[in-house]
Amino acid sequence: xxxxxxxxxxxxxxxxxxxxxxxxxxxxxxxxxxxxxxxxxxxxxxxxxxxxxxxxxxxxxxxxxxxxxxxxxxxxxxxxxxxxxxxxxxxxxxxxxxx
Numbered sequence: 001x002x003x004x005x006x007x008x009x010x011x012x013x014x015x016x017x018x019x020x021x022x023x024x025x026x027x028x029x030x031x032x033x034x035x036x037x038x039x040x041x042x043x044x045x046x047x048x049x050x051x052x053x054x055x056x057x058x059x060x061x062x063x064x065x066x067x068x069x070x071x072x073x074x075x076x077x078x079x080x081x082x083x084x085x086x087x088x089x090x091x092x093x094x095x096x097x098x099x
Contacts, residue, residue: 017080028056029067030057031057034071042054050093052089054088057085064085
C-alpha cells in the first residue's frame with residue numbers, strides 16, 4: 001500500500017495538531033510491532049475519525065519513527081506529529097454518498 005499523499009497547508013496542519021492535543025490515545029502498538037490486528041484496529045478507527053492518537057512502545061526513537069512510518073504506510077495515513085511515544089495520524093475521510 002502507498003502512503004497517503006496528503007496535501008495540507010501549514011495552517012490546516014496546525015489546526016489538526018491543536019485538535020489532536022485534546023485527544024486521548026485510541027490505539028497502542030505493542031512490543032510485537034505493527035501487527036495485522038493493530039493495522040485493522042487503526043484502519044477501523046480512522047474510518048470513524050480523520051484524526052487518531054497512537055501510543056508506541058518504549059523503544060529507541062529511531063525504531064519508533066520506523067514503526068510510525070510503517071503504520072502510516074499500512075493504513076494509508078499521514079504521520080502528522082510525533083512527540084515521545086505518541087504519534088498523531090491523519091487520514092482524509094472520503095465523502096460518503098448515499099443513494
